[in-house]
Amino acid sequence: AEFPTGEAKRLGELTREKWREHLALFSQVKNTVLEVNPNVNLPFNLEKGKSSSLGLFAEAAFREKPGKFPKGKHALEVWPAHKRSAILGRIIFNDTEGRIYRDIDIKGIGAVVRPETTAEVSAYVGFRRYGGEREGLLDCDSAFFDRQASEEFLQAGIRTYRVLAIIELKEIIANQQKLSLSEAIREGIIDKDFRPVVEVRAFGVKTRIEDLSFMKSSPEEKRLLLEDAKKVVSQELGYKKPFSIKEYFVWFAKTLGRNIGLMHKNGWRHEYLGCRFHNITLDCRIVDLDSVTRLKSEVYGKEDVEDALTSFMGGLIGSFSSEVDYSGRQALEQQFLESYDSVFPPEERKRYFNRVSKEK
Numbered sequence: 001a002e003f004p005t006g007e008a009k010r011l012g013e014l015t016r017e018k019w020r021e022h023l024a025l026f027s028q029v030k031n032t033v034l035e036v037n038p039n040v041n042l043p044f045n046l047e048k049g050k051s052s053s054l055g056l057f058a059e060a061a062f063r064e065k066p067g068k069f070p071k072g073k074h075a076l077e078v079w080p081a082h083k084r085s086a087i088l089g090r091i092i093f094n095d096t097e098g099r100i101y102r103d104i105d106i107k108g109i110g111a112v113v114r115p116e117t118t119a120e121v122s123a124y125v126g127f128r129r130y131g132g133e134r135e136g137l138l139d140c141d142s143a144f145f146d147r148q149a150s151e152e153f154l155q156a157g158i159r160t161y162r163v164l165a166i167i168e169l170k171e172i173i174a175n176q177q178k179l180s181l182s183e184a185i186r187e188g189i190i191d192k193d194f195r196p197v198v199e200v201r202a203f204g205v206k207t208r209i210e211d212l213s214f215m216k217s218s219p220e221e222k223r224l225l226l227e228d229a230k231k232v233v234s235q236e237l238g239y240k241k242p243f244s245i246k247e248y249f250v251w252f253a254k255t256l257g258r259n260i261g262l263m264h265k266n267g268w269r270h271e272y273l274g275c276r277f278h279n280i281t282l283d284c285r286i287v288d289l290d291s292v293t294r295l296k297s298e299v300y301g302k303e304d305v306e307d308a309l310t311s312f313m314g315g316l317i318g319s320f321s322s323e324v325d326y327s328g329r330q331a332l333e334q335q336f337l338e339s340y341d342s343v344f345p346p347e348e349r350k351r352y353f354n355r356v357s358k359e360k
Contacts, residue, residue: 007228008090008102014221015077019065022079024058024112026086028072029178030170031055031198034140035147037164040095040202043104046165054088054165054200057173058110058136078112081210081278084136085109088200095162099154100236101202104164108143108198110173111136140168140195142290147199149289158262159255159285165200172196204236204283205229209315212282222319229282236283245323252312253332255284257339260308265344267352269295273307280311298353305340309333 015022036046046052056074069075077087085107094100147163154160171178174189184190207225226245233251234242243251263270263286271291272279279288295301313333317324324332 007224007231010224011090011228014224019062019075022077023062023075024078024086025060025062025069026056026074026076026109027059027173027178028053029055029057029172032168032170033165034168034197035144035166037095037147037162039097040101040162040164041093042164043091043093046200052165052167054106055167055169055198056086056106056109057169057171057198058086058112059173060176076106079207079211081208083111083113084138085201086112087206093202097154099162101162101204102232103203103206105201105203105206106198107201108138108169108196109136137172137190137194137196138199140166140197143197143199146288146290149292152266153263153268153286153289156262156266158259159283160289161201161203161285161287163199164202167198167200169196169198203281203287204285205232205281207282208278208287209280209282209311209319210278212319213315225282226320233283245320246328249317249324249332250335252284252316253335254339256280256308256312257336258343259284259286260304261340261343264295264301264304265348265352267295268292269300269304270307273304273311280308280315282316296356298349301349301353305337309336312336 031051033046033048033050033052036042036048044054046054056076058078059073062075078085079087082105085105086109088104088106090102091104092100092102143163143166147166150160150163154162169181171180172184172189173179174184174187179187179189181190181196185192190196205228207229212222212225226248227242230245230248231242233248260273269292270279270286270289271293272288273286279286279291281287295304313329317329317332
């Protein structure tokens with residue numbers, strides 16, 4: 001396929017150049033594949049009930065520039081804002097309905113953070129709780145909820161990722177040692193009813209709005225991420241040449257408005273759209289769907305709209321503020337709202353919330 005690869009290659013080069021910031025060491029652990037998505041033309045072999053080489057877990061920090069590794073150990077990209085997921089690879093493939101994907105990641109592979117006191121990447125399994133889960137780990141129930149939500153979003157016409165597989169871990173790594181689940185329970189790392197899994201996901205572009213503001217990178221490096229997203233989206237839509245930056249912003253405003261409108265039209269809300277600009281990708285996919293709940297109040301709907309606008313205007317446009325003047329920002333916000341209204345008109349919203357109010 002005539003699909004852009006130059007920026008993807010440059011992203012890999014950037015990772016190798018900044019290896020202390022963007023790479024961590026992973027090892028294969030004992031695992032069993034629980035679920036494989038039958039609606040995707042997978043670029044690798046996975047078999048339900050079998051072990052997979054994708055059952056990986058964060059093992060250690062790099063203390064010297066990485067070279068070759070023993071069998072079963074891998075150096076994967078881990079961007080600063082993504083504490084429990086890593087880029088597995090970039091390759092063009094599609095699902096059976098014709099949607100295009102490129103970036104594959106794995107989630108639930110242990111917490112990977114970069115301490116502020118040193119330039120080294122540190123990989124560890126945390127002992128603090130976030131939302132009832134151990135830091136860096138993903139519970140089986142959460143992964144299956146996320147998979148179901150992503151399938152429902154896609155069928156509703158909302159841009160999001162697709163879950164390719166869910167792999168149950170029989171071991172995890174703590175302090176560079178592999179532990180069985182029973183040993184991890186005794187060590188207090190997991191509870192006895194916690195089932196750690198790795199979730200394999202497919203994005204168009206995994207890079208999120210937050211990555212532009214989070215990265216301590218030069219303007220050229222941030223522009224590389226933007227150019228990559230522009231070319232991927234342009235090719236996905238069948239355009240003969242990539243978007244200009246202004247065309248891309250207009251497309252983003254309209255697409256994001258449509259995404260949020262369709263989400264509300266179907267009775268869903270997302271609790272963390274504006275949280276540090278983290279849950280919207282640069283190819284305008286709404287992600288991290290484990291926080292999706294039922295839309296039960298007009299107040300929550302307005303919060304979603306405001307949060308999405310905050311992410312778009314404050315995060316994306318804010319990172320390239322020189323490209324859009326004040327009047328241009330107003331126009332983009334208006335295009336977002338018009339797109340939202342086109343799929344979830346005010347009168348339909350009124351009927352929806354009246355019905356929801358009566359159901360209460």
